[in-house]
Amino acid sequence: MGALSTKHFIKLEGAPKEDIQHLIDTGLMFREVLNRPIKKVPSLIGKNVVNLFFENSTRTRMSFELAEKRLSADVTNFSASSSSLNKGESFKDTIQNIHAMKMDCVVMRHPVPGSCHQLTKYVDAIVINAGDGKHEHPTQAMLDMMSLYEKFGYLKGLKVAIIGDISHSRVALSNIHGLITMGAEVTLCGPPHLIPIGIKELGVSVSHNVDEVVEWADALNILRIQRERMGVGLIPSVREYRDFFGITQERLDRHKKEIVIMHPGPMNRGVEIDSSVADGDQAIILDQVLNGVAVRMSILYSLLGPEEEGKDEKK
Amino acid sequence: MRKNKILSGKWAFVNGCIYDPFKKVNIDGRILLEDGIVIAVGDVDVTDAEQIDCSGKIITAGFIDIHAHFRVPGREDKETLKTGAMSAMAGGFTRVCVMPNTNPPLDTPEAIRFIKDKAESVPIQIYPIGAITIGQKGTEIAEYGEMVKEGAVALSDDGLPVENGHVLRLALEYSSMYGVPIINHAEDIQLRNDGLMNESPLSTRLGLDGNPDISESVMVFRDLEIAEFVDGRIHIPHVSTKKSVDIIRQYKAKGVNVTAEVTPHHLGLTENSLIDFDTNAKVAPPLRTDSDRKALIQGLKDGIITCIATDHAPHTIEDKEKDMKHSPCGMIGLESAFGLSNTTLQTEGFSVEDVIGWLTAGPASVLEWDLNAFEVGTPAEITIIDATASWEMSTRHIYSKSKNSPMIGMKFKGEVVMTICGDYAFGKLD
Numbered sequence: 002m003g004a005l006s007t008k009h010f011i012k013l014e015g016a017p018k019e020d021i022q023h024l025i026d027t028g029l030m031f032r033e034v035l036n037r038p039i040k041k042v043p044s045l046i047g048k049n050v051v052n053l054f055f056e057n058s059t060r061t062r063m064s065f066e067l068a069e070k071r072l073s074a075d076v077t078n079f080s081a082s083s084s085s086l087n088k089g090e091s092f093k094d095t096i097q098n099i100h101a102m103k104m105d106c107v108v109m110r111h112p113v114p115g116s117c118h119q120l121t122k123y124v125d126a127i128v129i130n131a132g133d134g135k136h137e138h139p140t141q142a143m144l145d146m147m148s149l150y151e152k153f154g155y156l157k158g159l160k161v162a163i164i165g166d167i168s169h170s171r172v173a174l175s176n177i178h179g180l181i182t183m184g185a186e187v188t189l190c191g192p193p194h195l196i197p198i199g200i201k202e203l204g205v206s207v208s209h210n211v212d213e214v215v216e217w218a219d220a221l222n223i224l225r226i227q228r229e230r231m232g233v234g235l236i237p238s239v240r241e242y243r244d245f246f247g248i249t250q251e252r253l254d255r256h257k258k259e260i261v262i263m264h265p266g267p268m269n270r271g272v273e274i275d276s277s278v279a280d281g282d283q284a285i286i287l288d289q290v291l292n293g294v295a296v297r298m299s300i301l302y303s304l305l306g307p308e309e310e311g312k313d314e315k316k
Numbered sequence: 317m318r319k320n321k322i323l324s325g326k327w328a329f330v331n332g333c334i335y336d337p338f339k340k341v342n343i344d345g346r347i348l349l350e351d352g353i354v355i356a357v358g359d360v361d362v363t364d365a366e367q368i369d370c371s372g373k374i375i376t377a378g379f380i381d382i383h384a385h386f387r388v389p390g391r392e393d394k395e396t397l398k399t400g401a402m403s404a405m406a407g408g409f410t411r412v413c414v415m416p417n418t419n420p421p422l423d424t425p426e427a428i429r430f431i432k433d434k435a436e437s438v439p440i441q442i443y444p445i446g447a448i449t450i451g452q453k454g455t456e457i458a459e460y461g462e463m464v465k466e467g468a469v470a471l472s473d474d475g476l477p478v479e480n481g482h483v484l485r486l487a488l489e490y491s492s493m494y495g496v497p498i499i500n501h502a503e504d505i506q507l508r509n510d511g512l513m514n515e516s517p518l519s520t521r522l523g524l525d526g527n528p529d530i531s532e533s534v535m536v537f538r539d540l541e542i543a544e545f546v547d548g549r550i551h552i553p554h555v556s557t558k559k560s561v562d563i564i565r566q567y568k569a570k571g572v573n574v575t576a577e578v579t580p581h582h583l584g585l586t587e588n589s590l591i592d593f594d595t596n597a598k599v600a601p602p603l604r605t606d607s608d609r610k611a612l613i614q615g616l617k618d619g620i621i622t623c624i625a626t627d628h629a630p631h632t633i634e635d636k637e638k639d640m641k642h643s644p645c646g647m648i649g650l651e652s653a654f655g656l657s658n659t660t661l662q663t664e665g666f667s668v669e670d671v672i673g674w675l676t677a678g679p680a681s682v683l684e685w686d687l688n689a690f691e692v693g694t695p696a697e698i699t700i701i702d703a704t705a706s707w708e709m710s711t712r713h714i715y716s717k718s719k720n721s722p723m724i725g726m727k728f729k730g731e732v733v734m735t736i737c738g739d740y741a742f743g744k745l746d
Binding site: 119 | 515593
């Protein structure tokens with residue numbers, strides 16, 4: 002077992018506070034490395050990591066790849082479109098083929114919830130969830146929390162609002178688990194039919210009034226409104242969504258308050274967030290991107306890195 | 317391991333407690349067969365017969381399953397009549413009704429005849445159910461009269477609902493002249509949407525699309541309104557929600573000719589079986605909450621639900637190894653039916669005789685079969701039970717061609733030790 006309480010990194014539900022804090026602290030350490038002229042450490046020399054993406058992704062895949070390379074791991078990329086999954090190609094076969102090549106770690110994105118959990122049944126390798134359907138996206142939540150921690154210096158008692166389509170968001174679910182564990186207060190804000198039932202049982206508040214939420218929050222995590230949700234009866238129009246839930250410059254100006262703006266990307270400028278807000282002083286969106294690399298280095302290192310020195314002596 | 321044995325000549329079942337679930341009486345004595353035909357029951361001389369010692373066991377009527385999928389024709393890689401029959405006998409069943417959602421569907425008298433002919437070669441009695449609509453497409457009613465003449469015992473498009481209310485009305489009206497029930501798969505597929513499990517706080521946590529309980533109850537309500545309007549005879553399969561039980565209760569009280577079944581897995585399991593994304597627990601209708609489960613048990617107690625049916629739905633390992641979205645719904649249920657039902661219902665204060673009743677007299681009444689247990693002159697249909705045996709379900713208990721069961725690893729109280737169909741015995745007794 003590495004520095005964390007689990008072998009894999011699949012979900013933040015049930016993840017202990019110590020693990021999350023450890024990953025943030027180590028992430029901040031790697032953040033230093035990324036500021037050096039030579040941004041590479043030899044920690045994972047000789048380790049094989051495969052990035053297995055069954056769903057399109059640009060930034061998460063790049064971020065992982067960069068994190069792996071900065072740690073000197075050997076990286077293999079495998080992308081399969083979800084159409085090949087639909088062709089009935091056996092998930093197990095694909096996985097076992099890759100496993101036969103002796104990989105130490107599989108970073109997987111898959112459109113179906115639970116796939117990473119199922120993967121652990123088929124391979125011995127360490128599994129990192131890069132997003133499984135609308136279940137969890139724990140590395141995104143880690144980078145969000147690391148960014149908040151970096152900005153505020155604490156998470157306990159921090160007021161965080163997550164705004165948008167909560168029902169279809171793995172980012173929201175992982176953030177909720179992580180933030181609640183760390184003692185933050187979380188309010189979800191979105192249209193009622195895009196807030197899943199029973200979500201309050203996770204310890205969050207729910208609001209449909211974005212102005213009240215802006216007034217309350219220390220930070221806003223603004224979710225991407227997926228274009229494919231429009232025109233299928235879930236979001237009637239861009240203008241209506243923007244009017245009731247968009248974080249516009251005008252809305253922020255009305256509130257006249259310090260507030261941190263986050264977005265997991267990619268953004269729909271002019272829909273859920275105005276360009277001027279995204280590029281404004283209060284936004285930490287690009288810090289999130291850099292922290293994404295750092296916290297993924299932290300996760301990879303904590304799961305795959307050398308055992309801590311002196312650990313045996315402590316026993 | 318279970319062995320098969322041909323009971324040629326005279327065989328006697330001795331020292332057991334004989335229970336007739338149709339008359340709800342215990343019979344003192346023994347049962348004597350000759351070449352698989354019951355020739356005497358009670359205080360009979362068995363000295364010239366070979367004897368099977370049933371000490372400590374209950375000897376009762378063979379179980380009846382009114383809802384199973386044997387996948388013939390079309391998916392013989394999942395089940396055949398032969399493997400289905402052995403699965404049934406391992407579970408104590410001597411009669412099984414097979415659903416018509418095959419490929420092609422059983423929607424013609426020829427298809428019904430095909431099953432009846434093929435079933436001649438298996439030890440149990442197989443009763444095909446005909447499709448409600450041609451090709452199960454939900455638009456045109458099939459030849460009910462001809463199908464019934466060839467042996468169809470009920471009509472169902474199971475797996476798919478008859479979505480068009482007018483078509484269901486026609487089906488209920490037309491079927492009434494042939495004396496068979498309509499079994500409509502009660503699911504509003506728009507409300508189900510992409511649901512993979514019960515919609516609940518748990519589905520939210522797991523990120524799995526939810527199938528709300530109203531997807532069932534809305535359809536049950538519609539079906540019962542139609543049945544009441546046309547005075548039809550309807551059977552509600554695999555009831556899974558409290559809301560459906562409440563609706564059936566109301567319409568039964570109004571005198572509507574409705575019967576209903578519940579599966580052992582809906583009685584014994586809840587949505588919590590999906591916490592580890594076990595595709596073997598993915599089933600339609602989905603496993604629901606504990607309060608639904610309790611309401612189903614209460615429904616049995618109150619006579620709102622009249623029988624237990626397995627919805628035995630075999631799938632290949634390959635199909636079930638797919639992810640949560642792409643793996644098909646369904647689990648096998650014949651081998652575990654008695655163990656799971658008995659274990660669940662005994663905890664709730666029911667007797668083993670109650671459980672036997674829901675597996676014999678209950679399903680017989682749905683089909684309006686007037687049966688007698690151990691009737692002299694007829695082929696034997698006998699199930700022998702050890703009500704006190706504890707056992708843990710494993711793949712070695714499975715005789716189905718498929719092994720998709722979330723019950724593997726569960727501990728049960730009460731076990732079927734032998735099943736006899738005519739001269740064919742299958743079980744663990746010597």
